[in-house]
Amino acid sequence: MHTFCSVRARHRLHLAISTEKLSLINLSWPPYHRLLCTIVFSVLFFFPNITLATVIVPMSDTDLIQQAAAIVIGTVNTIESYWDADTKRIFTHVTVTPQEVLKGTVPAGNFTLKQLGGTVGQRHMWIDGSPVFTRGEKTILFLDTNPDGSARVIQLFLGKFSVFTDRDTRKEFAYRSHTPVEVHLHPQISPSDSVPTFAGDEFQEVTLLKERIQAALQHSSPGVPIAPAFLPPQLPVNTVSEQQERFALARPVPIRWFEPDTGDPVIMSINPTGAIVGGEERIDTGFQAWNAAPDSVFRFRKGNETNAEGFRADGVNAISFADPQNDLPNPIRCTGILAAVVHTSVSNQNRVLHEQIFLRINEADLVFADGWDDCDAFRNPINLDEIVTHELGHVLGLGHSPSDESIMFAVARFDGRGASLAQEDTDGVAFLYPGPSFPPCSYTLSASKRSVGGGASTGKVTVSLSRGQ
Numbered sequence: 317m318h319t320f321c322s323v324r325a326r327h328r329l330h331l332a333i334s335t336e337k338l339s340l341i342n343l344s345w346p347p348y349h350r351l352l353c354t355i356v357f358s359v360l361f362f363f364p365n366i367t368l369a370t371v372i373v374p375m376s377d378t379d380l381i382q383q384a385a386a387i388v389i390g391t392v393n394t395i396e397s398y399w400d401a402d403t404k405r406i407f408t409h410v411t412v413t414p415q416e417v418l419k420g421t422v423p424a425g426n427f428t429l430k431q432l433g434g435t436v437g438q439r440h441m442w443i444d445g446s447p448v449f450t451r452g453e454k455t456i457l458f459l460d461t462n463p464d465g466s467a468r469v470i471q472l473f474l475g476k477f478s479v480f481t482d483r484d485t486r487k488e489f490a491y492r493s494h495t496p497v498e499v500h501l502h503p504q505i506s507p508s509d510s511v512p513t514f515a516g517d518e519f520q521e522v523t524l525l526k527e528r529i530q531a532a533l534q535h536s537s538p539g540v541p542i543a544p545a546f547l548p549p550q551l552p553v554n555t556v557s558e559q560q561e562r563f564a565l566a567r568p569v570p571i572r573w574f575e576p577d578t579g580d581p582v583i584m585s586i587n588p589t590g591a592i593v594g595g596e597e598r599i600d601t602g603f604q605a606w607n608a609a610p611d612s613v614f615r616f617r618k619g620n621e622t623n624a625e626g627f628r629a630d631g632v633n634a635i636s637f638a639d640p641q642n643d644l645p646n647p648i649r650c651t652g653i654l655a656a657v658v659h660t661s662v663s664n665q666n667r668v669l670h671e672q673i674f675l676r677i678n679e680a681d682l683v684f685a686d687g688w689d690d691c692d693a694f695r696n697p698i699n700l701d702e703i704v705t706h707e708l709g710h711v712l713g714l715g716h717s718p719s720d721e722s723i724m725f726a727v728a729r730f731d732g733r734g735a736s737l738a739q740e741d742t743d744g745v746a747f748l749y750p751g752p753s754f755p756p757c758s759y760t761l762s763a764s765k766r767s768v769g770g771g772a773s774t775g776k777v778t779v780s781l782s783r784g785q
Contacts, residue, residue, distance in 0.1 A: 379648045381532040384458040384470050386420025386546070388412070389479070389522075391454050393426060397434030398557035404629045405660070406441040408434035408560070409549060410449050412457070418529050420459070421545045422467070429459075430466040430549040432627065432643055433658070436558050440662040440675075441629065443643075447476035451561055454479040456490050456525070463642045465547035470645055471652055479522060488522040571662055572674045572713045576613045576749045582712065583633060584682075585619035590638030592684065592694050599635060602705040605723075605735040606712060609742040614712055614749035627681050629660040633711075638686040650691040655684045655703065657710045670747070680711045701734035714744050 381387065390412040397408040410429040414422050433442040447469050449455070458475035459467045469475040477490040551557060573582050584603075586596055603616040624632035626641030639646075644653045661678035668674075688694050702723065709724050717724040722740040723733070746754050762778040 376651070377528070378532045378535075379651060380458055380471060380474060381419075381529055383460075383645070383648050384419060384475065385461050386422055386457075386459040386467070387418040387529060388414050388420075388422055388457045388459065389416040389418065389454070390414040390457065392449050392451055395449055395451060395560040396557050397436050397560055398551055398555045399436045399439060400552050400555065402552060405432065405627060406434040406436055406439060407432060407549075409551075412455070415454075418526060419533060422459075423545050423548070427467065427546060428549055429457075429468055430462050430464075431468055434560070436556055438664040439629075441627075441658065441660055443472070443627065443656055443658045447473050449476075454488075456522070459546070460645055461546065462549070464549065466549035467546035477525075489519040490522050490525050491519045570672055570674045570713075571659065571677050572667075572669070572748050573614070573677050574665075574667060576615065577667070579613070581615040581617035583617050583619040584708075584711070585622035585624065585632055585634055587622050587625045587634055587636040587640070589625070589636070589640065590686070592637055592689060592700075594697055594700070595637060595684075598697060598700045598704045599708075601701050601735045602708040605705050605737055606708060606745060609737060609745045611746035611751050611754045612742070612749045613751045614745055616708065616712075626683055627656075627658040627660050629679055631679065633680055635682045637684045639683055641683075644683065644685040646687040647685065647691070650688070653685050654688060655682065655707060657682045657707055669750075677713065682707055682711060696730075698732055698734045699728075699730045702728055702730065705735040705737075709741065709745075712745060713748050714741075717741070717744070 392410060393413055394411040395408060396411075397406055399406055408431045410431060411426050412429065413426050431446060433446060435441075456477040456479060458470045460470035460475070462468050473492065477492050479488055479490050481488050575582055584599075586599060588596070600618065603618060607615050619633075622632050622634055624630050624634040625636040626634070626639070627643055628634075628641070644656060646652070647654075657680060659677055659680050663676050663678055665676040666673050667676070692699070694700060705723050706728070714724050717738075717740045719725060719738065719740045720727075720729070721738040723735070723737055724741055724744065760780045762776075762780070
């Protein structure tokens, strides 16, 4: 752990300090205590990845194309978020002007996507892995149908590409950003077809991408219906809404529960409807793993069975199965969205910890998608322990760890580790919810800023800890 932490810390601190006018820097490190790893690791573990995760088994592009109800090229016009008091959720309407329809039917003129999550006043709600929209951008959209008949992007970020025009060649290229850090990728658990998947972060010429889409459609398997024209989503009467310039659903602000500060547990209640075999036992195992972490006052407690379900800001931290609100698309050949955690209520109430401001988590819900019962990930209880414990780590506020030893590593291993926590995991939860034995997280730099000329330069910074070696 120490070797990995020091190497990763040097890299990240180099990036942070280089913004202070140092073009090139060598770090000189004194002997260090485990506290150093905790301090530096907190920068990696919380601030880049401060929200919760969605679990996705990578899907081939052929399956994505064939599963989509419509595929459209268009331009984003308006973005509007609103609070729906009836469903106790925030939704965001993204209005798009279609320019070309590659599959299915969309209304003439503008049509509107309805995406779960957003920000309205002091209410925040998001599902990580959601596609990012910006007003005025050109996009290629793979669409699915919401329960009310409106359109949504299929398979979250997998179903949206941004388009730009190369200044020199005037050719259009499409790209899908890197896999979001909040998304937890599991290995393929069923054979994939021979068609290569869309590259996660590579530019693709739009003309060639359209040809690939048409070729995949010509070989579509039967039984994948093409939806009729989507229905326009409606704003509820007397609702409060806000216009947005951008829809990203991830905030660069740390979040945490405040209950552990007063000795109270975070209560998670299970809705048994549609539960997978052994699901409740696996959840108990995940609770026990996090509750046993040393130097931390955080505790999960299982509440009574609940009728609360899905992603709803209803005052209940619910764990539900089989996607009861139809918020997640069903898998195709054991690929797609496996589970998601949503902070259904995050307020602007804040508290300072370790010299950082944290927003308060009021509620979080964990939902398992429907249609995974016959897949290997749900048949092996040890693998399911790993999935559940990882997701519960996100519930309590942890992001992804850079260490592949950690249960919070961004990719599942399925190597028999089950619910076992690594040192990075216990350090992380202790940082968020420190007990009386947790050491103070303070350090000093010998120089925090230095100006240099236009040429290359070398500098040295010494990191000193507040206690011990």
